[in-house]
Amino acid sequence: xxxxxxxxxxxxxxxxxxxxEDVSLELREGEILVVAGPSGGGKTTLLRxxxxxxxxxxxxxxVGGVLAxxxxxxxxxxxxxxxxxxxxxxxxWPHLTVHGNLAFGLAAQGVxxxxxxxRIAEVLDWVGLAGKAARYPGxxxxxxxxxxxxxxxxxxxxxxxxxxxxxxxxxxxxKSELLDLLRGLLRTRRVPTLxxxxxxxxxxxxxxxxxxxxAGRVSYSGELATLAHEAKTTFGRLFAASFPxxxxx
Amino acid sequence: MVVAGAAAAAAVFVLPPLVQVAxxxxxxxxxxxxxxxxxxxxxxxxxxxxIAGAVTLLASFAGIPLGxxxxxxxxxxxxxxxxxxxxxMLLPPFLPALGWFHLLGRSGLLxxxxxxxxxxxxxxxxxxxxxxxxxxxxxxxxxxxxxxDPSLEEAxxxxxxxxxxxxxxxxxAAWPAIALGAVLVFTLAFSExxxxxxxxxxxxxxxxxARLGGLSFAPSEAAVLLLPLLPVAAGLFAAERWLIGTRxxxxxxxRREPALxxxxxxxxxxACASCVGAAVVSALPFAGLLRQAAGxxxxxxxxxxxxxxxxxxxxxxxxxxxxxxxxxPLGHGLARGSRPARLADGVLAAGFFVPSAVLGxxxxxxxxxxxxxWLYGSMLILVAGFxxxxxxxxxxxxxxxxxxxxxxxxxxxxxSGAGYVRRLLLVxxxxxxxxxxxxxxxxxxxxxxxxxxxxxxxxxxxxxxTVRIFTLExxxxxxxxxxxxxxxxxxxxxxxxxxxxxxxxxxx
Numbered sequence: 001x002x003x004x005x006x007x008x009x010x011x012x013x014x015x016x017x018x019x020x021e022d023v024s025l026e027l028r029e030g031e032i033l034v035v036a037g038p039s040g041g042g043k044t045t046l047l048r049x050x051x052x053x054x055x056x057x058x059x060x061x062x063v064g065g066v067l068a069x070x071x072x073x074x075x076x077x078x079x080x081x082x083x084x085x086x087x088x089x090x091x092x093w094p095h096l097t098v099h100g101n102l103a104f105g106l107a108a109q110g111v112x113x114x115x116x117x118x119r120i121a122e123v124l125d126w127v128g129l130a131g132k133a134a135r136y137p138g139x140x141x142x143x144x145x146x147x148x149x150x151x152x153x154x155x156x157x158x159x160x161x162x163x164x165x166x167x168x169x170x171x172x173x174x175k176s177e178l179l180d181l182l183r184g185l186l187r188t189r190r191v192p193t194l195x196x197x198x199x200x201x202x203x204x205x206x207x208x209x210x211x212x213x214x215a216g217r218v219s220y221s222g223e224l225a226t227l228a229h230e231a232k233t234t235f236g237r238l239f240a241a242s243f244p245x246x247x248x249x
Numbered sequence: 250m251v252v253a254g255a256a257a258a259a260a261v262f263v264l265p266p267l268v269q270v271a272x273x274x275x276x277x278x279x280x281x282x283x284x285x286x287x288x289x290x291x292x293x294x295x296x297x298x299x300i301a302g303a304v305t306l307l308a309s310f311a312g313i314p315l316g317x318x319x320x321x322x323x324x325x326x327x328x329x330x331x332x333x334x335x336x337x338m339l340l341p342p343f344l345p346a347l348g349w350f351h352l353l354g355r356s357g358l359l360x361x362x363x364x365x366x367x368x369x370x371x372x373x374x375x376x377x378x379x380x381x382x383x384x385x386x387x388x389x390x391x392x393x394x395x396x397x398d399p400s401l402e403e404a405x406x407x408x409x410x411x412x413x414x415x416x417x418x419x420x421x422a423a424w425p426a427i428a429l430g431a432v433l434v435f436t437l438a439f440s441e442x443x444x445x446x447x448x449x450x451x452x453x454x455x456x457x458x459a460r461l462g463g464l465s466f467a468p469s470e471a472a473v474l475l476l477p478l479l480p481v482a483a484g485l486f487a488a489e490r491w492l493i494g495t496r497x498x499x500x501x502x503x504r505r506e507p508a509l510x511x512x513x514x515x516x517x518x519x520a521c522a523s524c525v526g527a528a529v530v531s532a533l534p535f536a537g538l539l540r541q542a543a544g545x546x547x548x549x550x551x552x553x554x555x556x557x558x559x560x561x562x563x564x565x566x567x568x569x570x571x572x573x574x575x576x577x578p579l580g581h582g583l584a585r586g587s588r589p590a591r592l593a594d595g596v597l598a599a600g601f602f603v604p605s606a607v608l609g610x611x612x613x614x615x616x617x618x619x620x621x622x623w624l625y626g627s628m629l630i631l632v633a634g635f636x637x638x639x640x641x642x643x644x645x646x647x648x649x650x651x652x653x654x655x656x657x658x659x660x661x662x663x664x665s666g667a668g669y670v671r672r673l674l675l676v677x678x679x680x681x682x683x684x685x686x687x688x689x690x691x692x693x694x695x696x697x698x699x700x701x702x703x704x705x706x707x708x709x710x711x712x713x714x715t716v717r718i719f720t721l722e723x724x725x726x727x728x729x730x731x732x733x734x735x736x737x738x739x740x741x742x743x744x745x746x747x748x749x750x751x752x753x754x755x756x757x
Contacts, residue, residue, distance in 0.1 A: 048403070051403070051407055052406075053403045053406065053509060054509065055509065074509060077406075078403075078406040078407050079406055079407060079408055079409055079410055081407070083407060084407060084408075085403075085404070085407055087400045087403070087404060088400075089398065089400055091398065091400035091401050091403065091404040093401055093404075093405075093418055093422060094422065095421045095422050095424070096421075104405065104408060104409065104417065104418070105407070105408030105409065107409075108408050108409030108410065108413055109408070152404075156407075156408060
């Protein structure tokens with residue numbers, strides 16, 4: 001199976017500090033790959049490098065088999081990768097309405113006005129925000145803003161979706177509701193997704209496969225089910241032990 | 250208590266001149282009010298508003314893309330080019346105008362009858378003022394864009410080309426800063442006296458200045474002549490309150506920058522070419538001044554300058570220090586939502602946005618009294634004028650710096666037992682030492698560039714360098730005038746260099 005995203009020997013150094021060291025992984029068609037790890041482990045830098053927002057110091061990134069980034073070079077600029085991303089702080093443009101936030105990327109891709117309106121209405125319906133297109137981000141609740149960020153990514157029909165801890169800082173009830181929404185959307189749309197999190201509950205709810213990133217290095221890559229036996233680090237063992245128990249009966 | 254005290258002190262500087270103008274207006278006699286019936290007066294006012302509007306449009310048209318390029322493109326010598334582009338902003342526009350005269354005037358380096366006709370016209374005036382004031386829009390656009398959360402730009406980069414991201418996301422998101430730039434340019438262009446007088450284009454403020462200088466000072470007539478300026482001042486003040494007010498304005502470069510520049514390849518080339526062009530336009534008038542000043546003796550220049558450079562520096566530095574003393578509690582209070590600080594900020598903003606002629610006449614009316622001769626007859630009147638007009642800049646700068654640190658720093662001091670003054674002096678001030686120094690330098694720079702207010706009330710023998718150059722221009726040796734203008738630019742360059750070094754300094 002062709003990898004949608006493939007990373008080989010990726011390193012990123014900022015100043016004298018290595019953020020990522022020799023990371024290799026791939027994201028396959030239709031799968032959800034969860035990248036987990038402690039804070040400061042390089043997860044966000046990995047996503048930003050995949051999106052083309054950071055040039056790697058060494059190694060390469062391929063998007064759909066095409067070389068997109070190599071050592072110190074961004075070969076395919078971010079806007080041509082067709083990768084969408086939900087940022088940890090959401091990065092909703094405060095001066096644009098919900099509709100404006102979703103339309104911006106479609107207009108940049110040259111999608112006709114009528115088609116734009118149809119796709120925006122459809123995606124807002126998926127995320128349960130139909131009727132809120134005219135609101136500004138500042139007029140929405142935390143959970144609604146999260147949905148807008150997700151809708152803005154999905155409306156572009158990306159080849160891959162990058163999610164950077166999208167449920168951080170939400171209360172338990174909203175987090176659970178959004179987790180269900182995400183799982184449903186990603187499964188039915190079959191968008192290849194790389195999901196960054198440090199929450200075992202989110203990983204177990206979403207992941208087809210799991211990569212653990214610690215201090216910039218991959219410490220585990222494989223199925224969730226085998227993590228408990230194969231984890232080589234304390235974080236890996238603790239992470240596996242924190243998976244919620246399957247419902248009994 | 251401290252904030253309220255500082256607010257009261259701010260009011261003591263700003264309110265007396267404004268109240269005096271209002272009182273004179275109310276008491277104006279019928280003969281003075283008859284001045285308002287002259288059609289020429291209203292035509293001049295319309296022309297002044299139109300010229301200031303054209304300057305604002307030109308400066309925005311050039312300054313917004315330049316600000317975007319300086320903020321988000323990477324090319325060699327970017328910061329030296331920025332410094333050259335910035336320099337005219339920190340000088341009285343009259344000095345670059347003098348340089349343009351030596352370049353484009355009939356006997357100038359590049360001069361001809363056609364260039365001279367252009368320069369000595371409304372269009373020439375708009376061009377010279379736009380060239381001098383564009384750096385304000387450039388700088389505020391750049392700071393506004395650099396103050397944005399980088400993920401806003403990165404989210405756009407995933408979907409659109411750099412130019413679309415710049416123009417459709419970054420510029421609209423940074424609009425409070427850009428709008429402030431436009432309002433500042435309009436205010437300064439509208440108040441300008443020196444350039445219209447040099448280029449012999451009659452505008453309202455210069456006509457008022459000439460009239461007031463030509464007759465024995467008649468307070469009620471002066472106030473009536475200022476009346477048409479008040480709606481413009483009120484409009485500018487309202488625009489400032491509506492557009493900016495106490496809006497968060499974090500611009501001190503403490504945010505993480507996106508890892509990659511927005512413009513690369515051909516975009517970076519375009520950015521580089523535009524920024525080089527802007528720097529050349531800023532530098533050209535100095536070439537004219539250099540040519541004119543060639544061969545002049547230093548001793549001759551010093552003799553003509555007299556004590557004026559020292560007067561300006563002393564008055565400016567004293568005003569900057571007083572403004573900083575006010576700005577520390579007021580800027581901190583403004584950042585933390587204190588009501589008296591907000592009120593004082595509004596009062597100080599009014600001092601900045603009223604046209605210089607109004608402020609000048611108000612200062613004369615308020616302080617030219619027997620009991621205050623110690624102030625009006627000495628350098629202190631210059632200090633009072635500079636504080637009245639420019640203290641708001643210090644308050645806003647300190648507020649912008651304070652807003653960028655979490656209140657928890659002060660909370661930690663508070664729970665450790667530190668009272669307000671101790672927190673202010675031992676936590677807020679040291680943490681924001683860079684912001685405080687920037688505020689001091691900005692007020693000093695604006696005081697040194699001031700001509701339009703100082704020229705109305707400088708004490709005998711106490712004129713600052715700007716006024717000295719302005720008065721010498723009419724009847725002094727042209728070589729000396731050009732050399733003095735270059736000396737003024739030199740002092741400002743040193744200040745600019747200090748500010749840029751400060752901007753690069755990071756706390757270990």
